[in-house]
Amino acid sequence: MMNRENRILILSGVGLLALTMFFGFWYAIFDEHQTLNAMGFALATGFMEAAGSNLNGAYEALDQYGALSREYRQEIHFHGHFAFLGLTAILFGLVAHTLAYGERTRVGLASLLAVSAFLFPFGVFLQIGSLQGLGKIVAVLGTIGLVVSILFIVVGIMRSEETTG
Amino acid sequence: MTSILADTTTDFLSTRASRLFAFGGIFLIVAGMLLGDVFAIFILHPNNARIGETMYAAAMAIPSGDADTILGYFQAIGGFLENRGTKVAAHTHAIAIGYLAVMFAILQPVIGWSAEAKVRLAWTFVLSATLLPFAIFTIHYAGLAFSPLSYIGWASIVADIVGLLVAIVVTLQLVGLWRHFRSGGAAGPLVPALGAPGRLLLAGGSLLLLAGFFYGAGYAAYIEYRLHPGEVEILRNIVSNAAAGQSVDADFGAFGGLLAFQGIHRATHAHVNTMGLLLLLFALVQPYVFLSELWKKRWARVLVIASFALPICIVLEFRFGLIAGGAADISGGIAIAAILAFLFGLVRHTGVRDDAAKQ
Numbered sequence: 001m002m003n004r005e006n007r008i009l010i011l012s013g014v015g016l017l018a019l020t021m022f023f024g025f026w027y028a029i030f031d032e033h034q035t036l037n038a039m040g041f042a043l044a045t046g047f048m049e050a051a052g053s054n055l056n057g058a059y060e061a062l063d064q065y066g067a068l069s070r071e072y073r074q075e076i077h078f079h080g081h082f083a084f085l086g087l088t089a090i091l092f093g094l095v096a097h098t099l100a101y102g103e104r105t106r107v108g109l110a111s112l113l114a115v116s117a118f119l120f121p122f123g124v125f126l127q128i129g130s131l132q133g134l135g136k137i138v139a140v141l142g143t144i145g146l147v148v149s150i151l152f153i154v155v156g157i158m159r160s161e162e163t164t165g
Numbered sequence: 166m167t168s169i170l171a172d173t174t175t176d177f178l179s180t181r182a183s184r185l186f187a188f189g190g191i192f193l194i195v196a197g198m199l200l201g202d203v204f205a206i207f208i209l210h211p212n213n214a215r216i217g218e219t220m221y222a223a224a225m226a227i228p229s230g231d232a233d234t235i236l237g238y239f240q241a242i243g244g245f246l247e248n249r250g251t252k253v254a255a256h257t258h259a260i261a262i263g264y265l266a267v268m269f270a271i272l273q274p275v276i277g278w279s280a281e282a283k284v285r286l287a288w289t290f291v292l293s294a295t296l297l298p299f300a301i302f303t304i305h306y307a308g309l310a311f312s313p314l315s316y317i318g319w320a321s322i323v324a325d326i327v328g329l330l331v332a333i334v335v336t337l338q339l340v341g342l343w344r345h346f347r348s349g350g351a352a353g354p355l356v357p358a359l360g361a362p363g364r365l366l367l368a369g370g371s372l373l374l375l376a377g378f379f380y381g382a383g384y385a386a387y388i389e390y391r392l393h394p395g396e397v398e399i400l401r402n403i404v405s406n407a408a409a410g411q412s413v414d415a416d417f418g419a420f421g422g423l424l425a426f427q428g429i430h431r432a433t434h435a436h437v438n439t440m441g442l443l444l445l446l447f448a449l450v451q452p453y454v455f456l457s458e459l460w461k462k463r464w465a466r467v468l469v470i471a472s473f474a475l476p477i478c479i480v481l482e483f484r485f486g487l488i489a490g491g492a493a494d495i496s497g498g499i500a501i502a503a504i505l506a507f508l509f510g511l512v513r514h515t516g517v518r519d520d521a522a523k524q
């Protein structure tokens with residue numbers, strides 16, 4: 001039988017992957033090309049306004065490019081980190097029962113990793129819109145949870161005599 | 166090995182669906198890594214140089230007030246960026262979906278669907294997952310030719326369709342897991358005792374993954390946010406100096422330095438993490454690699470060393486430039502060789518299992 005810690009991580013990992021794949025599908029059709037075109041247009045406008053001796057217009061266009069570039073990076077980070085953390089959760093889910101801790105600690109670490117794996121990319125996503133402050137807080141909380149859970153899981157793997165099986 | 170052959174309930178290579186996922190996944194991983202190596206050698210650096218040269222030419226056109234020429238330069242830059250972006254996306258999607266396919270192979274004993282349904286899902290996943298990076302790769306070359314839409318071409322449409330199919334299969338695997346767990350379906354440990362080579366890979370992968378998390382957290386906290394306004398500031402300096410007829414060489418030097426800084430750190434972070442996942446993944450399949458213990462240990466050591474060397478060489482590009490980049494490519498090539506050795510051992514295992522089943 002698979003233990004609770006295995007189930008928590010495997011189910012949440014596959015769930016995260018499904019979620020990020022549907023996001024990727026939506027994003028590729030409805031947002032990515034439009035954002036990239038707008039970025040290119042803003043950057044070109046910055047140079048063309050400068051060529052027309054309108055430096056204020058150029059700065060405005062370049063600021064717009066900066067904002068779009070930041071938005072694009074965060075969307076890509078959201079998609080990529082969701083996928084990567086989903087894969088990590090599944091892999092650790094396959095060996096979670098062998099960690100050199102008691103059952104409650106194993107379940108606690110699995111739950112912390114599963115929740116943090118959702119919180120961190122979600123925090124990055126929130127920073128795209130008007131909830132930047134909240135997004136940063138959520139992302140930082142997710143990062144702390146990830147670092148703590150991964151650290152203890154790795155120590156648990158290293159100390160495990162059984163490893164698996 | 167005998168005990169593994171005797172156990173048909175957890176041997177992840179004992180069913181057609183598992184084999185499809187496993188071998189399709191390893192094919193995708195190797196193809197994605199090869200694409201990454203070729204991309205790094207032949208496209209990345211020349212393409213970056215072309216982008217820098219064209220943007221410099223656009224800046225040089227500012228004093229003459231020639232907006233049409235500037236627009237032409239930026240259209241060319243858009244093409245260069247698309248060329249680079251689609252190669253990177255094909256590389257990362259092939260590897261990530263390949264990892265997932267191998268994980269699904271291991272998880273098949275706890276997926277609550279019939280054997281026939283599992284095979285159909287495996288075929289759909291492997292075919293769609295193979296088409297996805299191929300379609301992404303061709304986006305740059307197909308362009309908008311014969312496209313029914315004004316902003317995306319046929320290659321993008323195909324990529325979106327197969328991407329959706331992959332997402333649907335992943336969701337159905339999740340439902341299958343849920344059905345199995347709810348029914349209280351029995352299954353032994355999905356991964357048997359790993360042995361020494363597996364433990365080496367597990368330890369190496371865990372350490373790399375941990376390092377990757379700290380690297381990413383540190384980069385985000387101390388570098389990413391602090392340097393973010395730098396790009397727009399430099400661009401402002403470029404246009405204002407060009408408009409005033411002054412030299413923009415120093416500004417372009419700063420711009421190139423900033424892009425290299427961001428690019429190398431992001432590539433290091435991504436490769437530490439993906440190579441960590443690779444080691445963990447191949448640790449879990451070691452019990453099914455039908456090679457002698459000696460050769461399994463040798464190949465495990467080779468893969469661990471190559472996986473650590475690859476991101477280290479990338480970060481050394483700050484100091485040694487293309488020489489370190491070349492060393493990173495060689496590390497990637499060595500990692501591919503080790504994966505192919507393990508693939509050979511897995512294929513041998515299926516032959517031995519099939520023979521044992523006949524007898």
